Amino acid sequence: MHFFGKNFVKGIIRSNPTFILLLGLCPTLAVSTSLDNAVGMTAAFLFVLLVSNIIISLLRNYVPDRVRIPVFIVIIASLVTIVDLMLQGFVPALSKSLGMYIPLIVVNCIILGRAEAFASKNGVSDSIADALGMSVGFGLAIFVISFIRQLLGTGALDLFGRSLFTIPGLSDNPVSIFMLPMGAFFVIGTLLALFRWMGVSKGE
Amino acid sequence: MALVNNMVLVKFLGLCPFFGVSKKLSSAFSMGIAVLLVMLVASGVTWPVYHLLLAPYGIEFMRTVIFILVIASLVQIIEMAIKRTNLTLYNALGIYLPLITTNCAVLGITFINIDQTYGFLESLTAALGAGAGFTLVLIIMSGIRERLDLADPPEAFKGTPIAFITAMLLGLSFLAFNGMV
Numbered sequence: 001m002h003f004f005g006k007n008f009v010k011g012i013i014r015s016n017p018t019f020i021l022l023l024g025l026c027p028t029l030a031v032s033t034s035l036d037n038a039v040g041m042t043a044a045f046l047f048v049l050l051v052s053n054i055i056i057s058l059l060r061n062y063v064p065d066r067v068r069i070p071v072f073i074v075i076i077a078s079l080v081t082i083v084d085l086m087l088q089g090f091v092p093a094l095s096k097s098l099g100m101y102i103p104l105i106v107v108n109c110i111i112l113g114r115a116e117a118f119a120s121k122n123g124v125s126d127s128i129a130d131a132l133g134m135s136v137g138f139g140l141a142i143f144v145i146s147f148i149r150q151l152l153g154t155g156a157l158d159l160f161g162r163s164l165f166t167i168p169g170l171s172d173n174p175v176s177i178f179m180l181p182m183g184a185f186f187v188i189g190t191l192l193a194l195f196r197w198m199g200v201s202k203g204e
Numbered sequence: 205m206a207l208v209n210n211m212v213l214v215k216f217l218g219l220c221p222f223f224g225v226s227k228k229l230s231s232a233f234s235m236g237i238a239v240l241l242v243m244l245v246a247s248g249v250t251w252p253v254y255h256l257l258l259a260p261y262g263i264e265f266m267r268t269v270i271f272i273l274v275i276a277s278l279v280q281i282i283e284m285a286i287k288r289t290n291l292t293l294y295n296a297l298g299i300y301l302p303l304i305t306t307n308c309a310v311l312g313i314t315f316i317n318i319d320q321t322y323g324f325l326e327s328l329t330a331a332l333g334a335g336a337g338f339t340l341v342l343i344i345m346s347g348i349r350e351r352l353d354l355a356d357p358p359e360a361f362k363g364t365p366i367a368f369i370t371a372m373l374l375g376l377s378f379l380a381f382n383g384m385v
Binding site: 023025026029031070073074077079080081082085100102103105106108109112180181182183186188189190192193197 | 217218219223265266267268269272273277279305306307308311312315316317318349358359361365366368369371373375376379
């Protein structure tokens with residue numbers, strides 16, 4: 001159980017996929033315009049990573065080394081297709097706003113990276129812990145970024161249509177650059193510098 | 205496509221190579237050309253696969269799986285072909301080719317072609333534009349970063365953080381192309 005905890009925690013802070021390893025930035029930056037998107041993306045990501053880690057760690061002794069990458073990619077692509085269809089069926093609005101970034105989870109470096117670096121070498125329970133930790137780390141990162149972008153970009157926060165609060169003054173004249181792609185670069189750059197300054201991560 | 209809807213700065217595709225390979229001008233150029241090549245071939249192949257193979261049988265939902273397989277095998281074939289025909293080019297592109305399989309810009313452009321219901325020629329043009337835009341931004345970025353190494357930003361911003369801020373400024377200047385088309 002101790003080991004389970006360690007594999008879980010490492011994904012959240014010490015090797016946070018987004019802030020420390022700088023992997024899988026494309027979906028993180030592209031969909032982090034609202035909290036709804038962040039929730040949807042994290043859920044899709046969690047499902048794909050968890051199931052792919054389980055399957056790959058179960059298969060790790062049967063897949064020949066030379067064809068392992070194509071095998072991993074096919075497994076991940078099938079899972080992504082499942083998620084894509086489920087989202088289209090049950091939450092069409094969310095599926096629309098995430099758009100093609102859902103199918104693009106296939107080429108998310110975090111998922112293939114975890115399959116290659118962890119699940120293909122470790123047992124099932126450790127792989128589950130790893131997947132959960134990485135997903136929480138990813139979710140946390142995308143959540144923080146969307147929070148800042150939505151707050152400053154629209155001057156209000158709302159989750160699934162319910163308004164949480166608005167900032168008087170800012171909501172009339174929002175800093176709309178934060179909703180633009182450039183805002184995402186700015187937010188993540190500043191956050192990275194902040195973490196470094198606080199000493200969470202090391203500089204170069 | 206190359207300027208207004210730039211792959212990297214507006215659509216956030218291919219960010220990993222954008223930050224990974226943009227440290228040196230020469231490698232940025234090789235990477236850009238390799239991506240451009242693969243995008244073009246991938247669009248040329250996935251379009252008929254989708255419209256002649258998947259659509260008639262009503263299995264469009266399989267496109268994610270099929271496309272990634274097509275791209276992965278294409279990259280392999282292109283790699284072998286270049287190795288046979290042009291060894292200098294192969295040595296220059298070398299390690300970048302296999303990386304392209306997991307470059308979301310390549311898969312992204314094939315999805316865009318389908319979603320926008322482009323015709324065959326339009327798809328090729330879109331791929332050419334997207335690849336050119338990717339190369340352009342990569343080269344600009346690497347040029348800036350080579351200079352940036354000599355500059356003296358605040359301690360915490362050194363390395364990646366300042367690269368992100370640079371990307372933002374670059375994106376802002378590309379915003380000026382809006383409305384050109």
